Amino acid sequence: MSQKCRIYSRKDFVGLRKAGALAAHILDYIAPFVRKGVTTLELDELCHEEIVKHGAVPASLGYNGYPKSVCISVNHVICHGIPSERKLNDGDILNIDVAVISEGWYGDTSRMYAVGEISSKAKELIDTTYEAMMAGINLIKPGIRLGDIGNAIQTRAELKRFSVVRDYCGHGIGRIYHDEPVVLHFGTPGTGLMLEPGHVFTVEPMINSGGYKTKLLPDGWTVITADRSLSSQFEHTVGVTEDGCEIFTLSANGSDRPYHAVAE
DSSP states (O other): OOOOOOOOOHHHHHHHHHHHHHHHHHHHHHGGGOOTTOBHHHHHHHHHHHHHHTTOEETTTTGGGOOSSSEEEETTEEEOOOOOSOBOOTTOEEEEEEEEEETTEEEEEEEEEEOSSOOHHHHHHHHHHHHHHHHHHTTOSTTOBHHHHHHHHHHHHHHTTOEEOSSOOEEEOSSSSSEEEEEOSSOOTTOSOBOOTTOEEEEOOEEESSOOOEEEOTTSSOEEETTOOOEEEOBEEEEEOSSSEEETTOOTTSTTSOTTSOOO
């Protein structure tokens, strides 16, 4: 099935850049609060206050009935974890997914965090997820197809014997939260939508330490690994330029990489 994708102008990129920068700032801001004993609900409230303080709106709050401002997915939760009174413990890994609306533009990004000392397997999973996302993003330029991106992500993940979630994917974004195209994180090179300057979408692979099958919990939002294995995710919003791409959601202080990575 062919996909269509809106074309945004370089002027539009100004708004996208601002929204993306704010979303990234929220992930930078929340990092010091991620520690043992803090509840995911407290983290959600802190993110909400910081978003509003900057004159923006939490895009997820009320979206299709979602009850909180951010998604916080811990350990075997793949995505859409609802913040609650659950306290973080040493050894936990978690993804915080932030989406904001700033002057009508959406910025969407997520990052992994760790509480205390985590297992070597968890570290490898987090590193691999980031590397897989960037392997896909680094290919982006006019003429590349979405299948090339998905294949690069899948190849990097499976090289470490991890699996790529099939049921959830990236998406077009801009003036609309979830738009065309559907961005799969697995695929066949040379297939799918051919990228053009002005295409804007998210790249947000979910990588599991076990199998790729998922299970939706009764709350209608929380998605977990069917085998209860650990899951990891990173996300950036990107725009295709004339000769490559621009990442709108880069951290201002260089905190995009996994927490334990050696500084470059």
